Structures are given as C-alpha cells and as structure tokens.
Amino acid sequence: MGQLDIDRIRCTPVYSFVEAAHYLNLPVSTLSSWFRGQSYKHNDEIRRFQPVIRLDGEPGEGLSFLNLVEAHVLTAIRREHRIPLQKVRRALEYVELELGLQRPLTNTRFETDGVDLLVRELEKLVNISQEGQLEIEPVVRTFLRRIKRDPEGVPIKLYPFTRTTVSDTEPEPVEIDPRVAFGRPVLAGRGVPTAVLADRFTAGDSLADLAQDYDTSTQVIEEAIRCQLSRREAA
Numbered sequence: 001m002g003q004l005d006i007d008r009i010r011c012t013p014v015y016s017f018v019e020a021a022h023y024l025n026l027p028v029s030t031l032s033s034w035f036r037g038q039s040y041k042h043n044d045e046i047r048r049f050q051p052v053i054r055l056d057g058e059p060g061e062g063l064s065f066l067n068l069v070e071a072h073v074l075t076a077i078r079r080e081h082r083i084p085l086q087k088v089r090r091a092l093e094y095v096e097l098e099l100g101l102q103r104p105l106t107n108t109r110f111e112t113d114g115v116d117l118l119v120r121e122l123e124k125l126v127n128i129s130q131e132g133q134l135e136i137e138p139v140v141r142t143f144l145r146r147i148k149r150d151p152e153g154v155p156i157k158l159y160p161f162t163r164t165t166v167s168d169t170e171p172e173p174v175e176i177d178p179r180v181a182f183g184r185p186v187l188a189g190r191g192v193p194t195a196v197l198a199d200r201f202t203a204g205d206s207l208a209d210l211a212q213d214y215d216t217s218t219q220v221i222e223e224a225i226r227c228q229l230s231r232r233e234a235a
Contacts, residue, residue, distance in 0.1 A: 009178045010065045010154070013057035020063045023160045023176065023185065023227075024075055031071060033085070035063070052089045053105070065178040069147060069155045070105040076143035077118070079166070081136055083126055091121040108153030111144045142168055148175075159188065162223045173223040187224050190214055194228035201225050 017035075021028040032038075035055050039048045052074065056064035063071065077088060095104045095114045104110045110118075119137050126134065145168065148157035156179075159172040175188040185194045192214055200210060207218040207225075214221070 006179065007154075009183075010156075011056045012178075013055070013061035013064050013067070014178075014183050015063040015065075015068055017062060020068055020071065023068065024071055025161060025164050026071070026075060034071060034074060035059070035067070049086055050089070052085055052092065054103070065158075065176070065183055066103070066106050066155065068176070069158055070103065072146070072158060072160070073105040073110075073140065073143055076140040076166075077136055079139060081126075081134060083122060083134075087122065087125040090125060091118050094118075094121045106155055108149060111141070115140050115144075139166065142166060146172065160185070160227070162227045171220070171223065173220040174227050185224070185227055187214060187216070187220070190216070194224045197221060198225050198228035202229075 015023070017028050017032050021031045024031065033049075034052045036059050037049055037051045039046055041047070053067065053070045055061075056067055074088070077083070092104060095110065095117045096102070098117055099107070099109050099114055101107045101109060101114070104114050107114070115137055118140075119134055122136070123134055143166070146159040146161070147155050148159070150156045156177065158176045160174060160176060161170055162174055163170070172188055174185045174194060176183060176185055180186055180191050181193045186192055187194065187197065197210060201207070207221050210221045211218045
C-alpha cells in the first residue's frame with residue numbers, strides 16, 4: 001500500500017457519530033456539536049455556534065480516522081473544564097495561526113508547542129478569577145500519549161480509553177488503526193477485532209480460553225470485550 005493510499009484512508013469518513021462517540025466515551029450530541037455546530041436559544045433569539053473541528057467529508061458521512069483523533073484530543077480539553085466551545089474554537093484558531101498548522105490537534109507540533117499556547121490563550125479567554133487556574137495541560141498530554149505516530153509525526157494508531165477513568169497508568173488493550181480491520185477496534189498488537197472476541201464470548205468461550213488463544217491476559221480480553229459489547233448497546 002502506497003503512502004498516498006494510506007493518507008487517503010486516514011482522511012476517509014468511516015465512523016458514524018454513534019460509533020465514534022462510543023469509542024471516545026462521549027454523548028453523540030456532544031460529538032455532533034463539535035463537528036456540525038449547534039443552534040441554541042438566547043433571550044428568545046435563535047443563535048448558532050460554528051463547528052470546532054472540520055469534517056473530512058460531508059456531515060452525513062461521519063468521521064475519518066484523523067477526525068477521530070482530533071475529537072480524542074478535544075475530549076481532554078473539555079473533560080475537566082466545561083469551557084465554552086466558542087472560546088475553545090478561538091484558542092485553537094490562535095494555535096493554528098501561531099504554529100501555521102491546518103489541523104493542530106493531529107499535528108506533532110501541538111504536542112510539543114501547541115498545548116502551552118492553547119492553555120495560555122484559554123486563560124486569557126476564560127475568567128480565571130472565578131474559574132481558578134486552568135490545569136488542563138496534564139490531561140491533554142495524557143490523551144496525546146495515546147496516539148502513535150509515524151516518523152513524519154502523522155497519527156497512525158489511537159489507543160482509546162476503555163473506561164471513563166483517565167490516567168497515564170490506564171492500560172492500552174485496544175487499538176484503532178485505519179489500515180487494520182477497516183479501522184475498527186482490535187486487540188492491541190494482535191489485530192484481532194474486538195467484535196470477534198465479543199462474538200466468541202457471547203457464544204460461550206470463557207475469558208481464560210480467549211486469553212490462551214491470543215496469548216494475553218484475561219484482563220486484556222475483558223477490556224477488549226467490554227469495548228465492543230458496550231458499543232453494541234449504544235448503537
């Protein structure tokens with residue numbers, strides 16, 4: 001597979017909003033507002049804020065792998081501090097301008113330089129006398145460490161959190177690689193779709209059986225199955 005084909009795969013919409021929201025532990029409405037904007041009422045007037053992230057396709061086509069990575073990083077910014085999206089957008093536009101990046105949330109320079117720029121800009125935009133100092137930098141870096149990049153710094157894999165807890169010690173049992181299993185979650189390092197594990201488990205195979213078959217621990221298998229089964233419940 002050539003580099004042009006790989007680049008195209010990364011930018012091709014393949015994830016529905018329901019599916020992507022599950023992988024990111026987000027409400028579908030939240031994810032939709034980030035990419036499609038949202039109307040709201042203010043003093044009997046209908047207003048609308050614009051999307052924070054640009055979709056690689058049409059709104060009805062869903063998210064690409066790179067869109068998924070962007071939303072993963074934005075989740076870190078929004079998780080602890082409910083900063084208004086208008087201010088997040090302005091801060092990201094500032095980072096984009098200062099670093100000369102078209103999609104800063106996926107760029108390796110965001111990890112090295114952009115996080116500090118973003119935090120400083122948000123502190124200007126948010127009333128920190130009431131909010132207190134913004135301490136989002138450690139959370140953002142925790143999320144950024146779940147992204148594997150190629151030598152050029154382009155994201156090639158995402159290790160989503162399988163639970164709502166977020167820390168550097170959280171395991172990475174599942175990976176999403178747009179080149180493997182059509183970009184669906186697989187057992188990290190083995191390429192076995194979590195859908196296959198879930199099917200075998202619901203058919204009667206035990207966690208121990210699956211762990212032995214794929215040479216891993218029952219804990220890893222359990223997390224991979226949880227990822228898949230909870231997605232089905234959300235669909």
